[in-house]
Amino acid sequence: MRSADRAAETSWSARECELLAVTLQLLQEHGYDRLTLEAVATTARASKATLYRRWPTKAELVLAAFVEGTRENKVEPDTGTLRGDLISLGESICAHVNTHASTIRAVLVETSRIAELDAMMHEQFLDERKAFMTHVLARAVERGEISANAITEDLWDVLPGYLIYRTVLTGRSPGPQTVAHLVDDVLLPSLTRHA
């Protein structure tokens, strides 16, 4: 059921998904600057025209590959407790962001230059993260673990935000222990403050 949901969400054909997987692989090996559309085409045995038709610029190709890559991490947690769900969400964010820190840095510079890329980043990446967190919190409200007014539109993203900050901006890459501290010492005291 879940993998069917995920397949339905992607807007790419099977062949396009292959091209994006190759792009992500080459990004991890060589970094953003040294990635070329030529290398992607050669490795994937595709024509450059095929690539350019879908993704006219390197930035668009890389952002699409990054967003598509997050799909693998997109198994929505449903452990039965708020703590379990937050830990699971946090650990999957860490794993993904640690792997792709240099890509995220490069994409950030591109998204600040190009409005369409920025919109794509928001719709396909940040909005999906938000939907995940919203579901996790809504289930905790249903179970009576937290009060509905513990959730604010302003601060829904403290968990992903802090973990991404740690990886991308400080080099103090967070692991499972940081996730556990963040959930137990910061998020749960905050979310249960009305309980």
Add this chain to the structure above:
Amino acid sequence: MRSADRAAETSWSARECELLAVTLQLLQEHGYDRLTLEAVATTARASKATLYRRWPTKAELVLAAFVEGTRENKVEPDTGTLRGDLISLGESICAHVNTHASTIRAVLVETSRIAELDAMMHEQFLDERKAFMTHVLARAVERGEISANAITEDLWDVLPGYLIYRTVLTGRSPGPQTVAHLVDDVLLPSLTRHA
């Protein structure tokens, strides 16, 4: 007293501080990509040789200018309450980061490429932020507002981290209301959880 402290902390001469101020000004006007050392030299009526001697690359010059620029925001808060200090710290971080978001993005890419720049970013920027937060929390412990074990080495930077993430990665730039929510709904429930 405080301005004397600040003057003592800077490692630049008065003339060098002028050059860095011009750099920061041009960065805000034109962005990282379009900034040239020539333009800095011309605007500051300096020779290019003077600039290159101190800062051999554009990335080094820009990082130095950014770090020096934070010095102006570096009046350590001492409002008499933990809440007051955290709000003051958060608002000054927002003001600085909102102004320099595009510079931070550009510097991030450079610091991930060049180890010396990364070390400079840590020593001169992140470590100073940490010292500030440590003082604010230590005073709150002295006043009996929080327990000493509320402070963890791992999570000292949730306040600056989340605010920087919001500005640099999401475009949802935080203002005073976000700072107040973060302090009242997240940080204080976390820091006072042992009280």
